[in-house]
Amino acid sequence: MRSALNKGRVLFTVWFAHMSAYRAEIIIWMLAGSVPLIMMAVWIAKAQASGGATGGFTPSDFAAYFLAAWLTQQIIVAWVAWELDHHIRQGHLSPKLLRPLDPFWEFFMGHASERFVRLPFMLVILFAGLILVPGTRLTPDAGHVLAYAACASLAFTIRFLIAYSIGLLAFWFDQATALDEFYYVAAAFLTGTFAPLEFYPPFIQAAVEWTPFPYLVYYPVRVLTGAADTPEILRVLGVQLAWLLVMTLVRALLWKQGLKRYGAVGA
Amino acid sequence: MIYVRELRKHYTVHEKEPGLVGSLRSFIRRRTKIVRAVDGVSFEIAPGEMLGFLGPNGAGKTTTLKMLSGLLHPTSGTVSVGGYTPKERRTPFLKHITLVMGQKQQLLWDLPALDSFLVNQAIYEIPNDEYKRTMAEFSEILELEGILKKQVRKLSLGERMKCELAAALLHRPRVLFLDEPTIGLDVNMQVRIREFIAEYNRRYEATVILTSHYMADVTALCQRIIVIDKGCIMFDGDLSALIESAAPGKVVRLELSAPVPDERLQEYGRLESRDGLKAEILVPRHNTSQLAARLLATLPVADVTIEDPPIEEVIGQLFTGVRAPAEAGAEQQVAAR
Structure with missing residues (x-):
């Protein structure tokens, strides 16, 4: 246990230093992921045009929702599918495979530490958003904030596992990243990034419930905006844990089978 | 220490004609063939032995090393390294071995090498005092002082290779697979790396398998040679035995004190070169001494x-010599999807 903690500490520290070297790029990536902020402007304009509210959402409700969605999206972003695809196809996975540690942990720590590099920028943009739209507020309740921290961490881990599993398909296909592109399109619609799920037809809402998508953005947003009560928070955490388990098993299976096909190309 | 029996690795590769027509044809009907990268290799290596793996590009050297280190799953055959089956990649096995690939790097590109060493220290669970001792040793032999705190991407190729070696050996593995460890390095750096490998072998009684295109690496480090071509072992034995079997002659270099016609020199063997009073004659190995004595007495x-x-x-x-007959059966057309 002590050794595992030490490995985690060292990997986090070193990868934080590594990611800090890319801080300028990280800001650009953050700006590239600003769809929720654009959607916020669109929905606020629509609410104002409709006389102050649309579907029960006032402009400040929309602002709170999309700012929380933007924050959550920043927390769960994962590019490991691209990294893995590259590592597998180019043979760069080989040095990592020679070490007595599942490469998963190094990629995971790389992503986790990167969140802390982007944290100051996230907070600045979040507060700027809260100030720019009068009356906008996220939950002031410390319990909800803590619950959000748990939900967002689980959402990140689930998204990371999905991306990792997609990346592992490079053991079978020439370009696994094509599937990650497909994920992006599906996620944009189904996680609640374009609109709160209340605005979707009921049958889509019901179908989406059976996927991990709403548990990545929509439900964490409800927790941070204070819309979710305690039973709902507990249910969300439970479902997230179930998805975490499912994706852990999927990843383990793909890893075990994929390694048999690894070509370790390059000298 | 290392036991390999009937080891095989066969790959299915896709074939495509160049150009648009080739692309369209391949889209409809994808042709595949099986490449036998390693085809029934068997050998054993004793603890502490240093073995040179020789062969042309594509002979199967690196593929064999990758199977021995657990990166590749063999198509068939048995491999045991220190009592472990490499493809299972168990932690004690991975702590026992290392594979240095001259053309692949494990160091983090944007950070100083020292950071990669710290990662390896944690991953291999190396105690602090042992880490410090090893680092001091390596710094002395490889002259790492002053380069450990520089960003890896700012190191020269030679400096980077030294750091790669140190990172790969930090956990003091007992089995070293070295794949072209001196590739691209200048002569001085090649000598330094060779000395380091020899010293490591002496100090830790490590078993070493080395592949290299630089023959000097092999002759300086290895007593035993395995020659592999087209996935099959062509020779396994002492370097001197290899020379005897592959080169049944010796080269006699003469400097004459007076001109002698070529015909007289050809009485002793094949005249390889002639430049005024200098000549090189290839003479049969088995009676080199008698011929030399006669040559000295008469010329x-x-x-x-x-x-x-x-x-x-x-x-x-x-x-x-081996290419021509091996050519025919090495690759087999098998299927068209």
């Missing part, structure tokens, strides 16, 4: 040296 010789032909030439001859 006006100012100076004479008798040597084995250069190892590069011997290996070259060995490969050209």
Whole structure:
């Protein structure tokens, strides 16, 4: 246990230093992921045009929702599918495979530490958003904030596992990243990034419930905006844990089978 | 220490004609063939032994090393390294071995090498005092002082290779797979790396398998040679035995004190070169001494040296000799999808 903690500490520290070297790029990536902020402007304009509210959402409700969605999206972003695809196809996975540690942990720590590099920028943009739209507020309740921290961490881990599993398909296909592109399109619609799920037809809402998508953005947003009560928070955490388990098993299976096909190309 | 029996690795590769027509044809009907990268290799290596793996590009050297280190799953055959089955990649096995690939790096590109060393220290669970001792040793032998805190991407190729070696050996593995560890390095750096490998082998009684295109690496470090071509072992034995079997002659270099016609020199063997009073004659190995004595007695010789032909030439001859008959059965067309 002590050794595992030490490995985690060292990997986090070193990868934080590594990611800090890319801080300028990280800001650009953050700006590239600003769809929720654009959607916020669109929905606020629509609410104002409709006389102050649309579907029960006032402009400040929309602002709170999309700012929380933007924050959550920043927390769960994962590019490991691209990294893995590259590592597998180019043979760069080989040095990592020679070490007595599942490469998963190094990629995971790389992503986790990167969140802390982007944290100051996230907070600045979040507060700027809260100030720019009068009356906008996220939950002031410390319990909800803590619950959000748990939900967002689980959402990140689930998204990371999905991306990792997609990346592992490079053991079978020439370009696994094509599937990650497909994920992006599906996620944009189904996680609640374009609109709160209340605005979707009921049958889509019901179908989406059976996927991990709403548990990545929509439900964490409800927790941070204070819309979710305690039973709902507990249910969300439970479902997230179930998805975490499912994706852990999927990843383990793909890893075990994929390694048999690894070509370790390059000298 | 290492036991390999009937090891095979066969790949299915896709084939496509160049150009648009080739692309369209391949889209409809994808042709595949099986490449036998390693085809029934067997050998054993004793603890502490240093073995040179020789062969032309694509012979199967690196594929064998990758199977021995657990990166590749064999198609068939048995491999045991220190009692472990490499493909299972168990933690004690991975702590026991290392694979240095001259053309692949494990160091983090944007950070100083020291950070990668710290990662390895944690991953291999190396205690602090042992880490410090090893680092001090490596710093001394490899002269790492002053380069450990520089960003890896700012190091020269030689400096980077030294750091790669140190990172790969930090956990003091007992089995070293070294795949072209001196590739691209200048002569001085090659010598430094060779000395380090020899020293490591002496200090830790490590078993070493080395592949290299630089024959000097192999002749300086390895007593035993395995020559592999088209996935099959062509020779396994002492370097001197390899030279004897592949080069049945010795080179006699003469410096004459007076001119002698070529015909008289050809009485002793094949005249390889002639430049005024200098000549090189290839004589049969089995009666080199008698011929040399006769040559000294009958010709006006100012100076004479008798040597084995250069190892590069011997290996070259060995490969050209085996290529032709091996060519036919090495690859097999199998299927069209």
